Amino acid sequence: MVSGAGSNLRAIVTACHRRQLSLHPTVVLSDQPTAPALEYARKEGIPVVALAARNYPDRVSWEQALSDALSAFAPDLIALAGFMRILTPAFVTLFAGRMVNIHPSLLPLYPGRHPHRQALQAGASMHGATVHLVTREVDGGPRLAQIRIPVQPGEDEASLIARTKMAEHRLYPEVLEWIAQGRLVLSADAVLQDGVILREPLVLEAPHEALATR
Ligand code: GRF
Numbered sequence: 001m002v003s004g005a006g007s008n009l010r011a012i013v014t015a016c017h018r019r020q021l022s023l024h025p026t027v028v029l030s031d032q033p034t035a036p037a038l039e040y041a042r043k044e045g046i047p048v049v050a051l052a053a054r055n056y057p058d059r060v061s062w063e064q065a066l067s068d069a070l071s072a073f074a075p076d077l078i079a080l081a082g083f084m085r086i087l088t089p090a091f092v093t094l095f096a097g098r099m100v101n102i103h104p105s106l107l108p109l110y111p112g113r114h115p116h117r118q119a120l121q122a123g124a125s126m127h128g129a130t131v132h133l134v135t136r137e138v139d140g141g142p143r144l145a146q147i148r149i150p151v152q153p154g155e156d157e158a159s160l161i162a163r164t165k166m167a168e169h170r171l172y173p174e175v176l177e178w179i180a181q182g183r184l185v186l187s188a189d190a191v192l193q194d195g196v197i198l199r200e201p202l203v204l205e206a207p208h209e210a211l212a213t214r
Helices: 007-017 036-043 059-072 089-094 115-121 157-180
Strands: 028-030 048-050 078-080 099-103 126-133 143-150 184-186 191-193 202-204
Touching: 007 036, 007 157, 028 036, 028 059, 036 048, 059 089, 099 157, 115 157, 126 157, 143 157, 157 184, 157 202
Parallel strands: 028 048, 078 099, 143 202
Antiparallel strands: 099 126, 126 143, 184 191
């Protein structure tokens, strides 16, 4: 599920093409009919569904349409990749244990909007990205994995966003493959590794290109 540029979607689909990821993307769903991510998905021949909230009288009916559309594809796993709308507890419950999100911060630090700006304002020396289970708590579900990048001295927000995205593109496909392989197992409110609840996120090494200042 996407709302914007779709660089994470691209990383996921590319990993599928390279057989680094053994999932099959069945549908790309968006709340933004003109999102570049959808254009990319169409070019890739992946079915797309666009449901603009403004075409529905209220949030409940929009979410109903969203869940109907998703359910029609019977997804085993739903990856939010820059989906910019907050989903209600009812929606989350419907797909509990099947939905993950990527957030560009070292959660629990800086949930919500503008995490890079928040990190810079806080004078953070490390930043990064987290893949977490989607639960009722926005950006608050159990964390599956993180990737860390050092903040460069004097770095601006645009640079930190760009470097974090490079890290995200390594992190997300890898974590999805762990789920596909059963290395990580999702339940409604926990992540299990080898049958044991994962208390701390797994940590991946950042790709070389994400470490250099742009
Ligand atoms: C990413 O930074 C992701 O972590 C956040 O939204 C952004 C989406 O970027 N949730 P893209 O559309 O994948 O390029």
